[in-house]
Amino acid sequence: MKVAILYSGGKDSTLALHKVYKSHEVECLLTFQPASEESMLFHYPNARLVELQAKALGLPIIVRRTGNSAEEGLMALEEALKQAKNEYGIEGLVTGAIKSKYQADRFSEVCRKLGLEIFSPLWMRDEIELLREIVETGITAIITRVGAYPLKMDLLGKPINKEIISYFESLREILNPSGEGGEYETFVIDAPLFKKRIKILRSRIVGKDYDATLLIEEAELEDK
Incomplete structure (x- = not known):
């Protein structure tokens, strides 16, 4: 189809x-x-x-x-x-x-x-399992926004990895680990289907802890 x-x-x-x-x-x-x-x-x-x-x-x-x-x-x-x-x-x-x-x-x-x-192939899947699948699939997704307590500005720019997944798992009683409610957002810079990866050339952070955004001001494609 x-x-x-x-x-x-x-x-x-x-x-x-x-x-x-x-x-x-x-x-x-x-x-x-x-x-x-x-x-x-x-x-x-x-x-x-x-x-x-x-x-x-x-x-x-x-x-x-x-x-x-x-x-x-x-x-x-x-x-x-x-x-x-x-x-x-x-x-x-x-x-x-x-x-x-x-x-x-x-x-x-x-x-x-x-x-x-x-x-909707992700529908009703466990959020932590999905985060692990994202890493296992080879998708590189960096955090570009935090919008809820206790997520701080120092998470911005970090990739979703085992350490980040463990952190979100520890917060799952108070926070949606997938960020589907706007708790945090991500941007993918590389994945298996990408023919080239995205290189961030210039960015800046605006906001404060629990409400901050990484703004990517300039980026380009580079060979993998």
Whole structure:
């Protein structure tokens, strides 16, 4: 089946891409650039750099700017899916949703309206198991935002690895280890399907402990 990937550039959508790559025909990526980190549906930090990831993957990408409200986000999603159907003949959408019923219900509603299947290969998986699978798959995802106590600024720029996974596991009673609720966000700089890796040339940190973002100001592709 021909599918589009709802792609934020983070760890979960990248893992979802890798999980369906052999069983479906991945035609394009869909990404959305919300007005700010207050977006109800889509990731905000470094969203514009997803176009560089698309080049690394060798996949076409459809980009839509949107406001922060769910209504604006869903309208942008519907428009992007219509374009993907017309240009690439997609029959389904793949998401990296894990346990967010809020997102899953709304994405499913749009797909039903357009006659598209929806696939969420990470759905209801244990968050720590998924983090381990991300590392085992060979996905390099760095933390680009912290948005909840007790996550501090010193996590920014660090890759998801065994040490970070153990830290999140120790906090799972008070924090969603996947970051699906905005507790933290990630940006993938390398993965098995990347033909080139992303090299960060210039970045800066804004904010404070429990509410800080690593802004990637300049990056380029380099040979692996």
